[in-house]
Amino acid sequence: IHKSFHNIHPAPSQLRCWSLSEIGAPRWNDYEVPEEFNFASCVLDYWAQMEKEGKRGPNPAFWWVNGQGDEVKWSFREIADLTRRTANILTQTCGLQQGDLLALILPRVPEWWLVAVGCMRTGIIFMPATIMLKAKDILYRLQMSKAKGIVTTDTLASDVDSMASECPSLKTKLLVSDHSREGWLDFRSLVKSASPEHTCIKSKTMDPMVIFFTSGTTGFPKMAKHSHGLALQPSFPASRKIRSLKTSDVSWCLSDSGWILATMGTMVEPWTAGCTVFIHHLPQFDTKVIIQALLKYPINQFYGAPSIFRMILQQDFTSIRFPALEHCCTGGEVLWPKDQEEWKRRTGLLLYNVYGQSETGIICATLREMKIKPGFLGKASPPYDVQVIDDKGSILPPNTEGNIGIRIKPARPVTLFMCYEGNPEKTAEVECGDFFNTGDRGMMDEEGYICFLGRSDDIINASGYRIGPAEVESALMEHPAVAESAVVSSPDPIRGEVVKAFIVLTPQFLSHDKDQLTKELQDHVKSVTAPYKYPRKVEFVPDLPKTITGKIKRKELQKKEKGQM
Ligand code: BCO
Numbered sequence: 001i002h003k004s005f006h007n008i009h010p011a012p013s014q015l016r017c018w019s020l021s022e023i024g025a026p027r028w029n030d031y032e033v034p035e036e037f038n039f040a041s042c043v044l045d046y047w048a049q050m051e052k053e054g055k056r057g058p059n060p061a062f063w064w065v066n067g068q069g070d071e072v073k074w075s076f077r078e079i080a081d082l083t084r085r086t087a088n089i090l091t092q093t094c095g096l097q098q099g100d101l102l103a104l105i106l107p108r109v110p111e112w113w114l115v116a117v118g119c120m121r122t123g124i125i126f127m128p129a130t131i132m133l134k135a136k137d138i139l140y141r142l143q144m145s146k147a148k149g150i151v152t153t154d155t156l157a158s159d160v161d162s163m164a165s166e167c168p169s170l171k172t173k174l175l176v177s178d179h180s181r182e183g184w185l186d187f188r189s190l191v192k193s194a195s196p197e198h199t200c201i202k203s204k205t206m207d208p209m210v211i212f213f214t215s216g217t218t219g220f221p222k223m224a225k226h227s228h229g230l231a232l233q234p235s236f237p238a239s240r241k242i243r244s245l246k247t248s249d250v251s252w253c254l255s256d257s258g259w260i261l262a263t264m265g266t267m268v269e270p271w272t273a274g275c276t277v278f279i280h281h282l283p284q285f286d287t288k289v290i291i292q293a294l295l296k297y298p299i300n301q302f303y304g305a306p307s308i309f310r311m312i313l314q315q316d317f318t319s320i321r322f323p324a325l326e327h328c329c330t331g332g333e334v335l336w337p338k339d340q341e342e343w344k345r346r347t348g349l350l351l352y353n354v355y356g357q358s359e360t361g362i363i364c365a366t367l368r369e370m371k372i373k374p375g376f377l378g379k380a381s382p383p384y385d386v387q388v389i390d391d392k393g394s395i396l397p398p399n400t401e402g403n404i405g406i407r408i409k410p411a412r413p414v415t416l417f418m419c420y421e422g423n424p425e426k427t428a429e430v431e432c433g434d435f436f437n438t439g440d441r442g443m444m445d446e447e448g449y450i451c452f453l454g455r456s457d458d459i460i461n462a463s464g465y466r467i468g469p470a471e472v473e474s475a476l477m478e479h480p481a482v483a484e485s486a487v488v489s490s491p492d493p494i495r496g497e498v499v500k501a502f503i504v505l506t507p508q509f510l511s512h513d514k515d516q517l518t519k520e521l522q523d524h525v526k527s528v529t530a531p532y533k534y535p536r537k538v539e540f541v542p543d544l545p546k547t548i549t550g551k552i553k554r555k556e557l558q559k560k561e562k563g564q565m
Contacts, residue, residue: 033414034205039231039268040083040120041200047076047274056247059276063250064110065297066281067289072110076274079117085194086118093190094172096149098123098201101211103141103150105258107131108281111176111187112257113267115151120209120228123201124149127211127223130258132530135159140220141213142167145421149174157181205229205414211421212260214358215468217457223421224359229414233264233361234272238382241367242354243301243329245273250297250324252278254290254304260358261332261464265303275301287311291320298324305332305464309343309351310494319346327368331355332464333496334452337374353377355452357438358466359417359430360384363406364450376449377442383413388444393433401453404442405435458488458554463495465532469554472499475529479521481509486544488558490537501535502557504543514540 050056061079064072074082090096102119104126106112112128119126127145129138131153138159142150146169150160154177161183164170175184203209209228213221233239245251253265270277280293291312294302302325309330328343331354343351355377356362363386366378380386385407387395396402406416408431416436419427430437441453460467469487476485483506490500501521509517518538525534545553 033229033232036202037205037228037232038120038200038203039209039228039271040117043231043272044076044083044117045080045200047271048080050274051075051077056274059248059250061271061274062110062113062277062279063297064108064279064281065293074110076271079113081196082114082191083117083121084196084198085191086114087121087198087200088194089174089185089187089190090115090118090124090149091122093185093194094149094174096122096124096172099125099208100149101125101127101145101147103127103129103138103145103147103152105129105131105133105138105150105152105156106176107153107283108257108279109153109176110279111151111191113277114191115174115187116210116263116267120203120231121198121200123203123207125208125211125225127213128258128263129213130256130530130532131155132256132258132532134527134529135163136528137530139163139166142170144220145211145223148172151176151187153177154179154181157184203228205232206418208418210263212263212358215459215466215471216426217459217468218470219468220471221468222423222426224417225419225421226417227414230264230361230417231268231272233415234269236382238365238367239269239362240273241369242352242362242365242381243269243303243327244368245270245275245301247274249273249275249301250278250299251275251301251303252280252293252297252299254280254282254302254308255332259332260356260361261303261305264361270301287315291315294322294325300324300326301329302327303329303331306330306335306339307333307463307495309339313339313342313346314494317346319348321348325349328352329354331362333461340372340374354381355450357440359436360406360438361415363404363438373445373447373449376445376451379448379450383415386450387435388442388450389432389435389437391432393435393437398444398446401441401443403432403456404438404440404450404452405432406438407434408436409434458558460487460489460497460499462489462492462497462499462532462536467499467533471529472501472525472533472535475525475533476501476503476521476535478528479524481505481512481517481521484544484552486552486554486557487535488554488561490561492536495536498536499533500537500539500561502539502541502544505540 060073061076062074149172151174173184174187176187180186206227211223211225215221251270255261329352335353340351352366354365364377365381388402389405444450472487473485476482484504486502489497492498545556
């Protein structure tokens, strides 16, 4: 019945606190979904208006630092202005249109947020990716998506130029740099002169908004396409309770700009609540810089992968108090009970778990007011109805191991990905009866808390990165020393899991020094694909276990790694 966002969802500042009893047991599809929704006009422009009317405090909407004294602070009004200019650059200067695809490969620089929101204003579908990508990774993404445009920095511009002839769809290249480059449009100059007048498109909630590349067991990453409905997630009452953000909060989510965690945790979620997004450029991960930032800035909400918390705990301190920090939230990989205990003992703070995927956003969470059950993810986060199912899609009784599934029939939740773009077979493969099968194994207790028990396939989750073994094996095979390889996950006390490669050497490399060869192969993988995928462990073996038809038995190697054989 309702057509507009504000008729259905109270305006962000008018949202009252919902009690847990009001949220009730998770039920699927029990929220009205507006027919039209656009995060830029419904949320950002709303906060810009609130600022204009003096109804929001003076704290910035965006606060960026780089650790070298540079700082950017924007209000919502400034963001509205700059993202309208960006929208004009994308459509008028670049000639892009609603429905066109744009690769967005930037480090944590302020322009990332301008381009993402500029895309939302114009209906251009943005495809975030990590700056760690190498030439071949970018070529794959540009060719798969037939992207019409790319936004990146000096670091990757020459790689893009070298492959441009192989990407006939690529029409426009935007450079974010203090220097200009031939054949590239200079974003920083353009934004100064672009018009701030722009009318946001009236997007249907189910129109496509963003695509995340996500790894699978076989082949190369798939394109998980989301609608504007994804950005509705933090408006749902239960989702608002995950971190209970308020306008006076300063939220720091430490995700690389390539992942869904960045889109949601550094943009959609905090800005829905009207709070300050804090960003540290952090080109190289450095635990000491993170600790210093938490001590120096008034960050009261901190969000990142469990490995980050474990790395902080590796530092030499028995106890530390971060003056402003109130709430810590973690997701993206397994959180162990001992991490929660240790974090509480040494910082005095609780560590709350959330769970989600590139296809879903947040599926389960321990809400801020919920009891933390160590070893559990939390409960289903509406609009998702999460159940533990068998291989046919039947719901399993409590305390029974099965697949973690999200109900998609009779209605598909608006925040769930639309499909794997251009891949109906893979889209169909993840459907199981009335459910979307996450591919994660889990168990639900009598109270509805869900625990994570591992993957049902060969995907590796190393410090929060989802890595397909085939991607690493393919990179290894390019090296002349490698006759065959099998890549599996190996347990690690800090990173949760790391990539391990079992390698059969070609005859001419059999006598080489193994330590040297290990380093050479690691450097090789880092140079041909995004370096976070490199095998941190390497074992040289005379042969690999295979089935009678010659298929490598990764599961056997995996079990051995986990000490199960
Ligand atoms: O450890 P090494 O030094 O041997 O290698 C590192 C880097 O030095 C290297 N590297 C980076 N850029 C390079 C490069 N090498 C060559 N050329 C370059 N251009 O590559 C390795 C990178 O590995 P890393 O990022 O795993 O290690 P690092 O730097 O120690 O960072 C640790 C973490 C914990 C910060 C990092 O692993 C991380 O950010 N993890 C979290 C990922 C995440 O946010 N996942 C969430 C996904 S979304 C989701 O799951 C939905 C959930 C709601």
